[in-house]
Amino acid sequence: MGIATLTINLNALRANWRRLNSMSGTETAAVIKADAYGLGADRVAATLADEGVQSFFVAVAEEGAAVRKALGEGPTIYVFSGHMEGDTHLIAKYNLTPLINSTDQMLRHAKLMKNYSFGIQLDTGMNRLGMEPTEWEAVRDIALPLEPKLMLSHLACADEPAHPMNRQQLKTFEKMTKGLSVPRSLAATGGILLGEEYHFDLTRPGIGLYGGDPFRDAEPVVSIDIPVVQIRDVEIGESVGYGNTWHASTVRKIATVSAGYADGILRAMGPKTALYAKSINCPIVGRISMDLIGVDVTDATETPKSLTLLNSKQTIDHLAHNAGTIGYEILTSLGARYERRYDEG
Amino acid sequence: MGIATLTINLNALRANWRRLNSMSGTETAAVIKADAYGLGADRVAATLADEGVQSFFVAVAEEGAAVRKALGEGPTIYVFSGHMEGDTHLIAKYNLTPLINSTDQMLRHAKLMKNYSFGIQLDTGMNRLGMEPTEWEAVRDIALPLEPKLMLSHLACADEPAHPMNRQQLKTFEKMTKGLSVPRSLAATGGILLGEEYHFDLTRPGIGLYGGDPFRDAEPVVSIDIPVVQIRDVEIGESVGYGNTWHASTVRKIATVSAGYADGILRAMGPKTALYAKSINCPIVGRISMDLIGVDVTDATETPKSLTLLNSKQTIDHLAHNAGTIGYEILTSLGARYERRYDEG
Numbered sequence: 001m002g003i004a005t006l007t008i009n010l011n012a013l014r015a016n017w018r019r020l021n022s023m024s025g026t027e028t029a030a031v032i033k034a035d036a037y038g039l040g041a042d043r044v045a046a047t048l049a050d051e052g053v054q055s056f057f058v059a060v061a062e063e064g065a066a067v068r069k070a071l072g073e074g075p076t077i078y079v080f081s082g083h084m085e086g087d088t089h090l091i092a093k094y095n096l097t098p099l100i101n102s103t104d105q106m107l108r109h110a111k112l113m114k115n116y117s118f119g120i121q122l123d124t125g126m127n128r129l130g131m132e133p134t135e136w137e138a139v140r141d142i143a144l145p146l147e148p149k150l151m152l153s154h155l156a157c158a159d160e161p162a163h164p165m166n167r168q169q170l171k172t173f174e175k176m177t178k179g180l181s182v183p184r185s186l187a188a189t190g191g192i193l194l195g196e197e198y199h200f201d202l203t204r205p206g207i208g209l210y211g212g213d214p215f216r217d218a219e220p221v222v223s224i225d226i227p228v229v230q231i232r233d234v235e236i237g238e239s240v241g242y243g244n245t246w247h248a249s250t251v252r253k254i255a256t257v258s259a260g261y262a263d264g265i266l267r268a269m270g271p272k273t274a275l276y277a278k279s280i281n282c283p284i285v286g287r288i289s290m291d292l293i294g295v296d297v298t299d300a301t302e303t304p305k306s307l308t309l310l311n312s313k314q315t316i317d318h319l320a321h322n323a324g325t326i327g328y329e330i331l332t333s334l335g336a337r338y339e340r341r342y343d344e345g
Numbered sequence: 346m347g348i349a350t351l352t353i354n355l356n357a358l359r360a361n362w363r364r365l366n367s368m369s370g371t372e373t374a375a376v377i378k379a380d381a382y383g384l385g386a387d388r389v390a391a392t393l394a395d396e397g398v399q400s401f402f403v404a405v406a407e408e409g410a411a412v413r414k415a416l417g418e419g420p421t422i423y424v425f426s427g428h429m430e431g432d433t434h435l436i437a438k439y440n441l442t443p444l445i446n447s448t449d450q451m452l453r454h455a456k457l458m459k460n461y462s463f464g465i466q467l468d469t470g471m472n473r474l475g476m477e478p479t480e481w482e483a484v485r486d487i488a489l490p491l492e493p494k495l496m497l498s499h500l501a502c503a504d505e506p507a508h509p510m511n512r513q514q515l516k517t518f519e520k521m522t523k524g525l526s527v528p529r530s531l532a533a534t535g536g537i538l539l540g541e542e543y544h545f546d547l548t549r550p551g552i553g554l555y556g557g558d559p560f561r562d563a564e565p566v567v568s569i570d571i572p573v574v575q576i577r578d579v580e581i582g583e584s585v586g587y588g589n590t591w592h593a594s595t596v597r598k599i600a601t602v603s604a605g606y607a608d609g610i611l612r613a614m615g616p617k618t619a620l621y622a623k624s625i626n627c628p629i630v631g632r633i634s635m636d637l638i639g640v641d642v643t644d645a646t647e648t649p650k651s652l653t654l655l656n657s658k659q660t661i662d663h664l665a666h667n668a669g670t671i672g673y674e675i676l677t678s679l680g681a682r683y684e685r686r687y688d689e690g
Contacts, residue, residue, distance in 0.1 A: 001406075001407075001429060001430070001431040001432065002404070002405030002406055002407065002424075002426040002429045002432060003405050003407050033607075033635065033636055034607035034635050034636060034682065035607075035681065035682070037607075037635075038607070059347070059603070059607075059635070059636035059637075060347030060348050060603060060636070060682075061346075061347055062346075062347065062348050062682075063682075079347075080636070081347040081574050081603050081636075082574065084346060084347045084572065084574060084603070085346070085650075086346040087346065087347060101574060101575050102574075102575040104575070105575070123577070125583075125584070126584075126585070126586065126587075127577060127579055127583060127584065127585040127586070127599060127631075127639065128585065128586060128601050128631075128634070128637055128639060129574065129575070129601060129637065132577060156584070156586065156587055156588065156589055157587070157588060157589060160588070163589075165584075165589055227429065229426050229427065229429065229446060229447075229474065230446050230447040230449070230450070230474070232468070232472060232477060234472050238470075238472060239470070239471075239472065239501070239510075240471070240472040240473065241471065241472070241473060241501065242471075242501055242502070243501065243502060243505070244501055244502060244508075244510055254472060256473050256474060258404070258405060258426050258429070260379075261673075261674045261677060261678075262378075262379035262380075262382075262383070262404075262677035264678070266611075266674075267670050267671070267674055268613070268669065268670065286472075286473075289473070290378065290379050290382075290404070290673055290674075290677060291378055291379060291404035291405070291425070291426075292404075292473055292474065294472065294473060305430075324613065325612050325613065326612070328606075328635055329606045329611075329612055329635075332606060332607035332635060332680070333606075333609070333678060333680075335677075335678075335680070336380065336681055337379065337380070337405075337407075337408075
């Protein structure tokens, strides 16, 4: 087989949710946007629903429709982008709960879907999604009689606990929602770790479920094994890969493995990343190509049939560090070519 | 609608193939691995087959199977990873032509698929795929009586025309294939541009078909339009996005658009990239998030309902430059969430 295997450990996913849930002390939802960060929203949602999750969050109505098909009726599916033009049909058909972001969206919803469920998204300083204080003041008399299901905002700096922005957003959120009887949500994974005053009535972890920073105690959820196409001896002075960027300074044994940047193994991570032959560290040599990577397997004790890119020793956050990005982007880049296996342990 | 639209201009694809074909002066195949560089191997292959392409190249047998389903019988489908362990069934069922890379693969093929079509891949110095001169010497007496359909090698530095590696690989390829009556292929897009002596019996453009460097005369094939979720005024000193990395130095109008790095809009391109409101350049502000990007639309002459990331003015190579990578990686990163539209012009 020429394609790599991406294994998703559903027990680790369950364990991560349970741990975050025990820290929340309130309803703990799950963020499964971007196809559950690339891991398959259908399987991830079904597993978490079985674990007791009753509220899910997606980015856009199209994702919500897919999740509803996977889950059936029952759980609430919130849509971060709210009620956008052209979304009415999907929202109604799949019983989605848009998080209204603006006056435009509120008027659209009130006009077209007066009796349908919705939430309110407030901007508390990130300036990305949601209504700002003055906008909310202008709209609240339209919104509140329609009984929003949730009032939500998002922290810009939750992965930096000491950042003054966290407390500033908390204060703004409290002020904007003061005296209302609507359930409130402010915390994603980082917000859960900030402590109880950030938790309100519902927390909504994303990255922590999938084994990434800032939830340092997360169990890794993803592993990747890549088949070896062939192994060759490379003499001193020979080069490997595009642009002849790597030359052998001693005789080396080089494996070519069958995956590349088309599988989300970002070119940027190449110079700092190794694959594993069992416990042996085998550095990438030369540039990562679209479908192939050269790996120095000289130190492997046996001839490897496959090499491991992600495991419990090398996590998404290690790869992110190597590529100059964040674990979230490592996950969402993984792409469609893998054979995805769901391990129930 | 909350998802972005990725439009693939099939007429531009056809035009690029025709132009490369006219430069080839020999059979011109098409490389459609990695789902045709992320653009949809089924539609791309069918379009190019209609244009007259008779040979297609994929990375792995699984991709070959999908392309055969799309094309039906007729065209040859070559598999770069060759005949890997476990591939025999797919190769037979979907009538694929593996490019044999090693003695192991040759022995496997001779044992299990003696009467099935195959090609030979030679390593002429890139040390990635294919048999080296000594290995080929040892294997040729097994291979040649089985009548390989093609002998192929790949250039490591074809996008640098002056690089001495090109001529060195050419000489090695000529030497390794001298006196044989098997058709030969050395040139992908870069090799076509190097000139006639690199063309042999079959050229196999990839990136040039899809509008990328090093084929500077390519027509852009891909455009991306991203819907605006909402627009807000941001006051002096306010920040936008995660980590508060951007602050407004004057009052600005900021649009939040519904796409992000989960759509392959690499985080690394953020600081240097703008989107377009018609012809007006609107810079990205703050960090690109998973599903959302902040864009400064202060200079837009109308309130935009969507913004354009890729068009004829800003191509995959511009984005690649901004992200510190190559156009190939921009294409293969685009991801599954887009609405893909195929424009037949």
